[in-house]
Amino acid sequence: MGYPTVTYKEEGMREGMQIEDASIPVEDKVRLLDALSETGLKHIVVGSFVSPRYTPQMAEIDDVMARFTPKPGVRYTALALNERGRERAQQYSPPLDTGENSTYRPTLRCHMCDVFARRNTNRSQAQEMADWEQIVSTAKALGATEAGIGTNASWGSNFVGKFSNADRMDIFERQHAMWDEAEIPVTAVSLGDPMSWCMPHEVKSQLVEIKSRWPDIRDFTLHLHNGRGMALVSAYAALETLDETDTLNLDGTIGGIGGCPYCGNGRATGQMPTEDAINMLEEMGIDTGVDIDKVIDCVWMLEDMLGRATLGHVSKAGPRPKTIEEWYDPNAPFVETFEEARHFKLGPSVYEGGIYPWREPIRSEQRPDTLEVAD
Incomplete structure (x- = not known):
C-alpha cells in the first residue's frame, strides 16, 4: 500500500502573523511573501480580510496584496469571514484565487466546542448548524456534484475537554445525511x-472509522496546531493510515508560528512547522517540489523580523546530511549555540574559535577524507 497524494498549504502569512506583533512593517511582510513564493510551495495563504479592530495584524493586508510579486504556478488565497471581506478580496483576483476557478465543493462545518465557537466567531454551535439547510439548498440550486463535511476543535477543547470518535461521528452523520437527502455525494472531510x-x-x-463508514470519502484535510507537540506525528499517522487512492491536505506555517487569541495558549499554540x-x-x-534550503532561508528571515527563534527544528539543525560533501567535519570544535549550529548552511566560520579538546586530529576509515590529513 502506498502513501496518499499530499497537498500542502502554507499558512504563515495568515495563521502565523495573526498572533504576532501588529507593528511588523509591510515591507518585511512583502519581502517574506515574495521569498515564500520562490520556495516551490504551491499554495500560500497571504492573510485575512477581516476587521482590524479584532485582528490589527491584518490591517495592512491591502498594502501587502498591492506590493507583493505573484509567481506563476503558485495559488494564493486569503481568509474572508463575511461578504465585506469577500468583496475586498475580490479586488485582488487575480492573483488571489477567491474560488471562482476552483472545484465547487460546498462543505457543512461546525465547531465541536460551543464555548470556542462563541469565542472564535461570536456565534453558537447551534447557529452554525442552523446555516446548514441554506448551504445545502444553495448547493443544490447551483448544481453541486460533490460536497464535504467537517468539524473544528475536533479532538478537544481547553474549555470543555476531550471529544471522542463517537462525538465527531455524530456530527458527521448529521452532515452526511443532509447531503444524502439532497442527493449530492460526500467526497471530502476536514478536521481542524x-x-x-x-x-x-x-x-x-x-x-x-470515516473510511470504513463512507468509502467514497477520499479527500482528507487536517489543520493541526502544535501546542502539545503532536501535529507532525499526527500528520505522519494520517500518512500511514490513508492509501494511494486518497488525498491528504495538510496545513502548516514556516517556523511553526501561529495561534488563535481565543484558544488560551497564545503563541504557544503554534502550528505544524513547514x-x-x-x-x-x-x-x-x-515529492513535494519544495526547496527545503529556501524554506529555511524564509524561516531565518522570519526570525530576524520577529526578533526571536521560532518553533521548528529543521531550520535549526538542518536536514540530515546525506553526502560526504554535506557530512560535518569530524574535526570541528564544540558546537553549542543555535548560531553555531547554522554551519550546515553558513559553513565553519560560525564556529571558529570554539573549544577543541582533542590532542590529535580525528581520523576514521569511515571518513576516508580524514585519512588524508597531513601529520
Whole structure:
C-alpha cells in the first residue's frame, strides 16, 4: 500500500502573523511573501480580510496584496469571514484565487466546542448548524456534484475537554445525511484542531472509522496546531493510515508560528512547522517540489523580523546530511549555540574559535577524507 497524494498549504502569512506583533512593517511582510513564493510551495495563504479592530495584524493586508510579486504556478488565497471581506478580496483576483476557478465543493462545518465557537466567531454551535439547510439548498440550486463535511476543535477543547470518535461521528452523520437527502455525494472531510488536542492514535482511529463508514470519502484535510507537540506525528499517522487512492491536505506555517487569541495558549499554540513537515515528506519519498534550503532561508528571515527563534527544528539543525560533501567535519570544535549550529548552511566560520579538546586530529576509515590529513 502506498502513501496518499499530499497537498500542502502554507499558512504563515495568515495563521502565523495573526498572533504576532501588529507593528511588523509591510515591507518585511512583502519581502517574506515574495521569498515564500520562490520556495516551490504551491499554495500560500497571504492573510485575512477581516476587521482590524479584532485582528490589527491584518490591517495592512491591502498594502501587502498591492506590493507583493505573484509567481506563476503558485495559488494564493486569503481568509474572508463575511461578504465585506469577500468583496475586498475580490479586488485582488487575480492573483488571489477567491474560488471562482476552483472545484465547487460546498462543505457543512461546525465547531465541536460551543464555548470556542462563541469565542472564535461570536456565534453558537447551534447557529452554525442552523446555516446548514441554506448551504445545502444553495448547493443544490447551483448544481453541486460533490460536497464535504467537517468539524473544528475536533479532538478537544481547553474549555470543555476531550471529544471522542463517537462525538465527531455524530456530527458527521448529521452532515452526511443532509447531503444524502439532497442527493449530492460526500467526497471530502476536514478536521481542524485550533487548540492542539490532536494525538496520533486518535487521528488514526478517526480516519479509519470515516473510511470504513463512507468509502467514497477520499479527500482528507487536517489543520493541526502544535501546542502539545503532536501535529507532525499526527500528520505522519494520517500518512500511514490513508492509501494511494486518497488525498491528504495538510496545513502548516514556516517556523511553526501561529495561534488563535481565543484558544488560551497564545503563541504557544503554534502550528505544524513547514520546514519539518516538508523534510519528513521528502525523507519518506513523497515529492513535494519544495526547496527545503529556501524554506529555511524564509524561516531565518522570519526570525530576524520577529526578533526571536521560532518553533521548528529543521531550520535549526538542518536536514540530515546525506553526502560526504554535506557530512560535518569530524574535526570541528564544540558546537553549542543555535548560531553555531547554522554551519550546515553558513559553513565553519560560525564556529571558529570554539573549544577543541582533542590532542590529535580525528581520523576514521569511515571518513576516508580524514585519512588524508597531513601529520
